[in-house]
Amino acid sequence: MISMNLVNNLKYILLFCFIVFLFGNNTNAGNKSDPLLLLTDSVKDVEGTIEEWALHTREQLTEEESEDAARFLQTYLSDWKVLFTDKKENVMFTAVHSHGTVQQQVKIVSSGTAGSVAYVLYSVTATDEEEMREFLAKDFESAYSHIFHSTPQVFTCIKGKFDDKLEEVLPNQLSHLLSGWEAEKKEVVSEKDFYSLTAFSDQFSSSLLLPDNEMNVQVGLRKKQEGAGTNFVIGTPIITIEY
Template sequence: MKMSRAIKCLVLIGFIITVYGNSTIAESDSNHLLRLTEDVQKENGHIEEWTVHTRERLNKQEMKKVALKLQEYLSEWTFTADEKDDKEVFSASHSTGKLRQQFQIVSTGQQEGHYFLLYTVISTDEDQIRTFMKREFAKNYSQFFQESTRVFTCIKGSFDGTLKGVLSKQFSGLINGWKAKKLEVVSEENFYSLSAYSEHFNQGLPLPSHQMNVQIGLRKNRSGAKTNFVIGTPIITTEY
């Protein structure tokens, strides 16, 4: 099912603010991933995927240094280089069990020679992502990113029950537990999206009129017996 125009706008706005806004940089806090996990499990949610993502803008000189450092520091990883539509993508990836890591250097396709360094970790196993976040994430992060570069966290899964039922029970339980202030809502027959601010999550993402630091997307499952969810801090960085 394709996202509605309103949902696409929310995702696009989030990416624009994240990538280009100078005021979006804050201390990374990967503990948010574990907080989301525990709170959703208290509401009997079934988590299927955990994602951690961070990005940083580079100039051409910085890009070359980072590319060399990636090859030196991650010598056992798989490296690829692609070019499409005047954009270059240099990738380093590595998988262990049900956890996958990927670094990417992506060109903007502009003459100014701007690049982005992306680091993404995706896992479908809770024990493995917990161990990784405790022992390895900070080490890899500190090797390639400034200390203030923001970390985005996201979980995906499902709740038992219809969308209407989940909104009145599990969703309300999460919002009340976080004492979250609702900021932007998109409500459709089979979809619900909320952007909010909660003091339970460190620092907000500055917007023109307010701050936000958590997003929830709920969508009716095709079977009708479950409701799929995506929850991210400070924003969801994938389509939902």
């Protein structure tokens, strides 16, 4: 059974990530694919198995700009699959494209409030490392520069598993990751079957301000429901996928 304390902690973490992702300040992340590759190499160095790679980006627009953006994207993404709009969900435009395991999605959504603004949301996911590396090297920067007017921050995440139990991962794999990043712990949520940590490392160029400090990497660890092992999700500057 999952304790109510754990459920409340998870709700707080996911809500914080969602708010920051949608409404936080934009910062330029420099070479935007580097953080994902750094996370990948770091986890492989401690014998973790990565099962998914993800990038998430968003840019705020006015309603007028969003209409122009939708028209441009429909032309620019002519070889993508354009999905029907869903005005009940304030979705103005959605297009998806898949190549191998690499899946891209562009969505324009409205906040649906008086004097509302809109957001262009761009995500990339993959389940094959070589395909993701090839996409980052050949296609990501071009897609990013055409989809967005400015240079919005890129949120990067990986998820997968360690073969060891949670209590073994904490002093071993997690400790080595933090040491390799030269990261300073900022906040910790610890339960019997779950552990979440936020930290700051100079190796990650972008960051977010917390009420009392600054952070730019987040780790979520959860005991596998069946068999030995520990599932992980790691993101910079925060985790933007459910864990």
